[in-house]
């Protein structure tokens with residue numbers, strides 16, 4: 154199509170107009186009628202243009218596409234960049250950076266300081282050559298030797314005019330430079346005379362030293378620097394947009410390939426320039442071609458690393474779904490995260506933890522500290538074997554150990570003793586999965602459940618001003634009389650509990666209760682498992698945990714099991730980690746978005762040293778309890794399960810069947826410490842262990858006096874279960 158100026162417009166606007174209005178649209182729109190309607194003040198047609206004229210306005214026209222440069226609403230919605238940079242706002246990070254700079258300066262000074270004699274010898278050796286170089290350079294300048302080539306060239310080409318011009322210019326220069334030389338020479342001469350006659354000895358030596366250093370520096374060959382290298386830098390090449398586009402185009406992602414085939418050069422894929430981030434690498438934001446999601450790229454992290462020719466541990470693609478699913482944030486670190494020396498844990502040698510506040514957990518790919526706040530949360534740690542779950546659990550428990558108020562329960566069901574360093578500070582500790590160990594654990598967990606019930610009652614009865622949010626506060630935790638100190642329970646390989654044939658259901662029921670109600674009561678449950686599936690990590694637990702740390706997993710089901718529903722779909726994929734990424738995972742629940750973190754690496758001996766410090770702090774606070782104080786748990790108690798006998802007592806002989814709620818009331822009356830607060834579900838689960846099921850029971854409501862059919866217990870079932878148990882125990886005793 155040709156416009157008024159005779160230029161060819163690449164867009165056939167007439168055709169598009171016709172298409173919008175349908176065939177013959179130009180005939181259908183009656184402009185006169187439209188004008189009449191406007192003149193008569195009729196409502197403007199929905200299709201009317203902005204000027205009120207009838208007919209559709211093409212949004213694809215150049216005018217419609219033009220965006221106003223400056224609008225107030227645009228400014229209101231604009232994202233403000235922080236006045237103080239992020240690393241300065243975090244005290245820990247700012248101190249860390251300042252310490253690093255001081256340390257670097259100290260190292261450099263010490264390195265060069267120790268080499269001063271060597272440098273002095275080098276400088277003295279090079280000084281004569283430097284002196285000659287200085288004199289020669291000066292003489293060359295004085296006699297304008299740099300113009301010599303041109304003068305000779307003009308002579309060779311017999312260009313008399315040019316030669317004369319250059320010769321005259323040289324004469325002028327030599328004369329002028331000679332005039333400058335006289336005062337300079339005089340000054341040097343006078344300085345020498347003064348040094349030789351009137352100056353003090355230190356001044357003479359200082360002047361001589363300065364002269365030697367100056368000459369030595371001038372006499373230094375270009376390929377042999379005077380100073381040795383104190384710090385060897387391994388600077389990574391900068392990341393360029395062309396490189397990113399080229400790498401993305403090799404990933405065989407259909408949408409990207411299609412865009413490139415259609416002539417997209419990728420120049421407009423970058424909404425902001427690629428920047429250095431925290432001095433640790435390059436950060437590129439990429440607006441992927443329409444229809445391509447960032448998760449497609451995240452899944453191909455390994456191929457992307459190969460396309461960028463960087464180690465896998467340097468390449469960290471993430472989806473920024475806050476903007477839209479096609480916005481990719483690519484961080485390319487200078488150093489391989491899985492190989493880099495781990496940043497030492499700040500609490501290694503000094504400092505205690507307040508569990509109500511965060512403590513250092515690890516670092517992100519940018520080298521920034523990642524915190525963890527255990528209070529008011531439960532935590533799940535999951536991955537395939539040998540990725541660092543136990544180390545992560547131990548790290549979290551070490552943090553808890555450094556809060557002298559906290560009671561620690563550590564259960565190492567793998568039984569290898571990985572949690573053994575924590576034993577000196579644990580209120581309850583057990584390694585192994587034998588019957589004895591499981592019995593110990595069930596007693597401990599029953600104890601925690603009873604404690605949970607007690608705490609909820611204490612919190613409920615506290616005056617509003619002391620407990621405004623109906624949850625434990627740091628002040629309440631400090632009051633020893635209330636007994637609301639933090640309780641942190643760590644279980645490694647928790648699937649062993651939940652799959653246990655006898656106590657599995659009870660463990661599940663207690664843990665579900667703890668995950669749901671424990672955080673508000675100051676009880677934190679941390680579960681680690683290498684088999685994150687519905688059986689190893691019951692959904693009631695996995696759905697309610699707040700904190701989640703997912704190291705490498707193999708599939709999206711495990712990913713979502715640990716990190717939460719739909720995480721895989723939204724691009725939070727722990728499947729992208731490689732087997733070398735030990736201790737590296739996605740941490741969700743701390744902060745707004747899940748973040749990649751490498752846990753602080755603490756080996757056994759280091760953990761021992763931290764625990765020694767933690768124990769000393771507990772001794773000072775008078776808070777060495779349970780296992781740590783040498784108390785043992787009577788595991789025989791668990792074998793003498795009193796529930797059946799207690800039921801036999803409360804059911805009496807007169808009634809054949811009793812409603813569950815009535816049984817619960819009677820049990821609470823019989824043993825308030827064991828049964829107060831027990832729910833119907835809990836009783837049902839406890840009965841299931843003995844193979845007893847509740848059934849429909851007809852009875853009369855004592856308050857209303859009306860008959861009703863409700864769930865209840867048959868006394869015959871209890872008697873049968875007791876007989877069976879006694880027979881079995883008798884058989885075992887006889888054998």
Ligand SMILES: Nc1ncnc2c1ncn2[C@@H]1O[C@H](COP(=O)(O)OP(=O)(O)OP(=O)(O)O)[C@@H](O)[C@H]1O
Nearest residue numbers: 537538539540541542543544683735736752753754
């Ligand atoms: N933050 C870390 N940095 C470097 N290496 C780590 C880190 N955390 C753990 N590792 C390494 O990973 C290895 C496995 O750790 P860990 O025993 O915790 O794995 P796991 O997942 O619990 O294994 P399993 O499933 O067999 O219990 C350890 O030997 C340790 O050296």
